[in-house]
Amino acid sequence: MALVAGRKTFAAGKTLLLRAGVWLGAEAAARGGNGARRFVSQRVLVESDVTAGIATIKFKNPPVNSLSLEFLTEFIICLEKLENDKTYRGLILTSDCPGIFSAGLDLREMCGKNLAHYAEYWRAIQETWLKLYLSNMVLVAAINGASPAGGCLMALSSDYRVLADNPRYRIGLNETLLGIVAPFWFKDVLVNTIGHRAAEHALQLGLLFQPTEALQVGMVDQVVPEDQVQSTALSVMTEWLAIPDHARQLTKSMMRKATADNLIKQREADIQNFVSFVSRDSIQKSLQVYLEKLKQKKH
């Protein structure tokens, strides 16, 4: 059943389908007698409370939960499985890596690879976003670490964001700092969240907000002490799940469909655009310099 779901997801990406199959073969699932279920994959941990109808996905791709192609493949399959299983009405996104929610796109997937790889990678990024943004489940991001760029996009695609109050946990779309440009649909999601002027300011300067600033600008909905992130996410979830599903889902779709359709109608062009942008010599150089800086930070 899960493979069928995988096939649907990756109808346009044969390699991804193959990888998904490998992952599904390695998957282990355990059921407890108390309604708790736990799916284990290498990079994505899914815990669920069947009785409450709530699942929690913990990103587990150390050291920084970068969105590698392998991570995205596992993540997409998990999302699809949960979405298709009517047991689950709510999903909490959080991290298993201390201090990092997600470092965003894996820069190594965008450097020194061939054009087909860039296209495959970007399709997986698009697919992940569409699955998150259009999910019928209530999505609450329990942001327990730094979340730049693609990490921020995952949080912004949730219905509600709870951020741990730690000045090191900065959040934002910092693409310009890398010498790259956030795609139009990243921009659309940011505009929908914080408004046009604040988004223009944040995007041009590549701002990474500390928790109090993120709350002020509306990028997150709540900032709480670090040890209360999960419990707050859970109580927010309970509140949201008290709303009848059909009414909430139709409302969510009414609010989000136009933004998602904007990408859906030009998906192939968006892939081509990414491929030609990222493969430019100047962009490759910028990304390599940025990666090098990250590596040298430690020394």
Ligand SMILES: CCCC/C=C\CC(=O)SCCNC(=O)CCNC(=O)[C@H](O)C(C)(C)COP(=O)(O)OP(=O)(O)OC[C@H]1O[C@@H](n2cnc3c(N)ncnc32)[C@H](O)[C@@H]1OP(=O)(O)O
């Ligand atoms: C047209 C293009 C559209 C692009 C759209 C979206 C863009 C993106 O999402 S691009 C990614 C943007 N992400 C970032 O700018 C974050 C970069 N990372 C950091 O700022 C820090 O690593 C972070 C704050 C997340 C964590 O800090 P630390 O805990 O201090 O860890 P280190 O910096 O020491 O990193 C450990 C290790 O991970 C490597 N790393 C970090 N980020 C990435 C990444 N995004 N992709 C790949 N690898 C990453 C870093 O180089 C270190 O590697 P080693 O030196 O080999 O240990």
